[in-house]
Amino acid sequence: MDDREILAALREEGNENYAFNLLVRKYSQRLYWHIRRAVLDHDDADDLLQNTFIKAWKNLPYFREESRLYTWLYRIATNETINFLKSKRLRTMLSMSGHESSIADRLASDPYFTGDEISRRLYQAISKLPPRQKMIFNMRYFDELKFTEIAEILNRSVGAVKASYHHAFTKMQDILNEND
Amino acid sequence: MSEDIRHSNPFTVPEGYFSELEDRLREIAVTPEPEHVGWLAKVKPAVMLTLMFGVIAGFGWVVSKVTGLLYTDPVESDDPITAMIEEGWIESSFIYAYSDEIDVEEALSNSLENTVTMDEELSEDIEASLTEDDIIRYLNLE
Numbered sequence: 305m306d307d308r309e310i311l312a313a314l315r316e317e318g319n320e321n322y323a324f325n326l327l328v329r330k331y332s333q334r335l336y337w338h339i340r341r342a343v344l345d346h347d348d349a350d351d352l353l354q355n356t357f358i359k360a361w362k363n364l365p366y367f368r369e370e371s372r373l374y375t376w377l378y379r380i381a382t383n384e385t386i387n388f389l390k391s392k393r394l395r396t397m398l399s400m401s402g403h404e405s406s407i408a409d410r411l412a413s414d415p416y417f418t419g420d421e422i423s424r425r426l427y428q429a430i431s432k433l434p435p436r437q438k439m440i441f442n443m444r445y446f447d448e449l450k451f452t453e454i455a456e457i458l459n460r461s462v463g464a465v466k467a468s469y470h471h472a473f474t475k476m477q478d479i480l481n482e483n484d
Numbered sequence: 485m486s487e488d489i490r491h492s493n494p495f496t497v498p499e500g501y502f503s504e505l506e507d508r509l510r511e512i513a514v515t516p517e518p519e520h521v522g523w524l525a526k527v528k529p530a531v532m533l534t535l536m537f538g539v540i541a542g543f544g545w546v547v548s549k550v551t552g553l554l555y556t557d558p559v560e561s562d563d564p565i566t567a568m569i570e571e572g573w574i575e576s577s578f579i580y581a582y583s584d585e586i587d588v589e590e591a592l593s594n595s596l597e598n599t600v601t602m603d604e605e606l607s608e609d610i611e612a613s614l615t616e617d618d619i620i621r622y623l624n625l626e
Binding site (some may be wrong): 320321324325328329331332333335336337344346347350353354355357358360361416417418419420423424427445446 | 486489490492493494496497498501502505506509510512513543
């Protein structure tokens, strides 16, 4: 279904449930995987997805259609995830626990992670990137979004996004080469 | 970094997660939140309770006033016998037993004459009238 049809359904009085179902049906999986690749844990991803849709639903009356609906939803999900990763990073620093080892342990014991050793190393390396760089890397590398789209989602210039991706990619290569 | 890793997804979700997601999210996001309860609504039950107490107390006061008007204090009445009974000067049983046969004033004077009271002044007089012999006799008897 087209975004315009979803938005039209949203604006019809008494049609809220139907419109919300359309919105979730169309975007929940894409947004979930976008969040999940960044936070790794299913429960965290579920919480963030929930927050994303709650915020989207509350702010939909103010959505001015200057950007596409999926860009707007991606922006909410990305900001939610970045904030979550920042606070988690701070908590890890304060608790003085080994961040790296905890990621490796979590992935190894996670019943919802079926990746092999190479996948585990890749996601462990991604987890070392700063939150915003991580999101840019994921959007470009896994979601294969264009730099212009990423720039629109993050409300940054295309040049800044390209530079961030380049930094992230180089860092990832270094981390993976270190482990070889 | 290989293309295989790029397009593979090593993550999974609990069974039925996405099929239940729609209903669960709708329940959370679309269900209207309970309306904000203002301070007036919060204190309303307490105010109503206080008002009820006030109404009950007021009603009680009015009832007591009305019944008070109907009730005449016997002490303030014209009946001297009733007044004396109320004051505890005479036994009600005595008066009611003979009230039909005796004169009220005569009964009162008889009652007062036959009443023996030992006030402080009288006991001092008796004590003063005792002689030393009376005391010795009394002590020997003890």
